[in-house]
Amino acid sequence: MTLQIDHSLAFAAAPALPSPLEHLRDPRTRAALRVQQALVAGARAYLRADDAVEMAHPIIGPVTDPGSRGAKQVDVDFYGHRYKLMTSAILYKQASLLAYDRIFLIAPNVRLEPVETSTTNRHLAEFRQIDVEYAGATRDDAMDIAEGLVRHAVTTVADECGAELAVLGRDPDTLRRFVARPFARVPHGEVVERLRRDGYPQAEGTEIEWEAEERVSRQAEAPFFVVGYPKGSRGFYDKESPAEPGTLLNFDLIAPESCGELCSGSERESEYAALVTRMRETGENPAKYAWYLDVARHGIPRSGGFGIGLERLTRWVAGLDSVWQATAFPKLAGVVSP
């Protein structure tokens, strides 16, 4: 039985965003965007050295990642057909492994998140991801790659962005210390147990709630992985553990300092019948995914991969209060902005 807990129904009002005049002239914004550039350069260098091919993926398509937690997709009228703006590149990432064994992309995504996310400090309606997919990778392999990539990107910033970090009041040695040791890998159930022991009413069998995630992030001394989220909390493409039915072979990477989730990933489901069944379990209509299922029916390579939120990574590394500060033209849920 899944323990469900009913939640407070109130949430805080969304923050007012500064005008572009104010935001873009702010030395902290400029420094943060420079840090972001170094993070991207570090990630690219790491992945290219690993023989991964950078691809440019579609921005629109007949279907996209269904996502979860109530985020809306954006419809585009494509010559009379209803297309979607990409919420993530996952379907194309899996299909791209037909061309190369290792791929990555720096991809824009649009998710019209529920309005209560405007106050979490870590949700944007428009954001970028460092998306990675490796054929044949297990969950452990995918976490190894994510860990190596984050360590390399953070070290790049610490080595190359001394002036920017000074503007931001961030000590490069603090960053180096954060990534010096291997990242811990903690089962989802253990995190839930710890939260409940601390008096937080976290439900079993669901996502770690946003407030709870901030709490575990605040308590962390370094980035760490939460592994094995329950089925019913994530998309159909996260593979179910054969050894632990009901548990997914997936993970989130949680940053310290209250920044929360940086990255989600998993070993992927690639088997056609399992994908169709999992689509139904997530309330999806398989007919909508015709092109993807057609590819899957003919054989998608087994794979593992992840997507790192670029603005979230920047927010953490730059020591910003909120993720919107890590983008030049922020879009928050429900907030009208340029």
Added chain:
Amino acid sequence: MTYLTAPGLPEDAIRARARDGSAAVFPPLDSYGTAVFGGTREPGDEIDALRLAPPVFMPGRLAQLIELGREPLYSDVRLTTGLGGFDAPLPVYVSALGSTRVAGTSLALSRQAGRLGIPMVIGENVAPMNGFRSSGDDHRKGLLERILAYCEELPDGVGGLCVQQSTEDADSEVWNHVYSDSAVSGLLASGRLGFEMKVGQGAKPGLGGLTMISEAVAADLEGQYAVERLTDGGAVLRCSSPGTFTDEIFRRQIQLMRNNYPRARCWVKLFPGRDVGHAADIAWDSGAHAVTVDGAEGGTGWAPTGFLGHVGLPLAECLRRVEPAGRTLLASGRVWDGIRAVKLLALGARAVGLGRAALVAADEDPVHGLERLLDAMALEMRMAVSSLGRYAADETGPEDLWRPES
């Protein structure tokens, strides 16, 4: 009164209540002193055949006497209840009305249900068929129009609105759209928004939604629904997919609803299948706030006549197979009066759904029809519950019923 008919229901009696309210609970008032009454009505189903069986000795009435310091009356019966996360002035909600043409009285119904604080369900396929925001067709109102009509009238502290999502609705992301639309922010903040996963309905178990549409509309929908041309050049049957469920698919979909919409109530509507008890248990265990069982007597906008007569378990049999054990069970199927409602409560339901009867009442009088029908139901329920020596609707139980075969 417009075009609406309701074969199988005592439509004249419902219309009389929608016109006359509580007065219609009794024989015509002008017959008093000139007529005598007796006998029983023809039983329609097993629930109609049941009789409420008041006891002679009533410790419950004594308890109420002590509490009040005077002899209790039927008017002391408490009908207010909590159902599926909502509070209601009586154990009644308005069942799902979908995109079918007869649901076109939906705005009038939404306003009345809202004004009375009666929880209401908006049916599947409304958004893909009629649009999310609005529609020019008087008979087909957009989803948000129905929501707003309800909310504009809704008093504080009672009621609630549930929105269904079918497989085709999932393509249109109905729940995602509703959840983050400013139209429902008041409902969300006060815990009065719910989502109902529709597994099926009583009148056509195992089938999806069916509506008749014109050839012009069919051309737009052919990729989205199955369409069946029943006559040459005539109207076209539009068929929704019923959706595929196994116990695992069912469990995970409910968990995903709770995961994705933590601020919304989660309802599940089951058709009268032979494994309805097992399905209800899974739904509750997976986090559903309410499970609705729609018996084979349940209404519909359109169904094959063979299904109406021969497919699905009767509501009484469904209720035998479901064990709520303190969890919220809602029952619907040919409910229009207070006596049937009290029988269903005694069989384990927390509240009963008004479908066709609500439509007929709103059709009879778009402003006050539902209100009067509910006034009549409330009076009957209070009288029936008090006759059993109970003073709250949720205190009734199977011992209050007599079955002809027993």
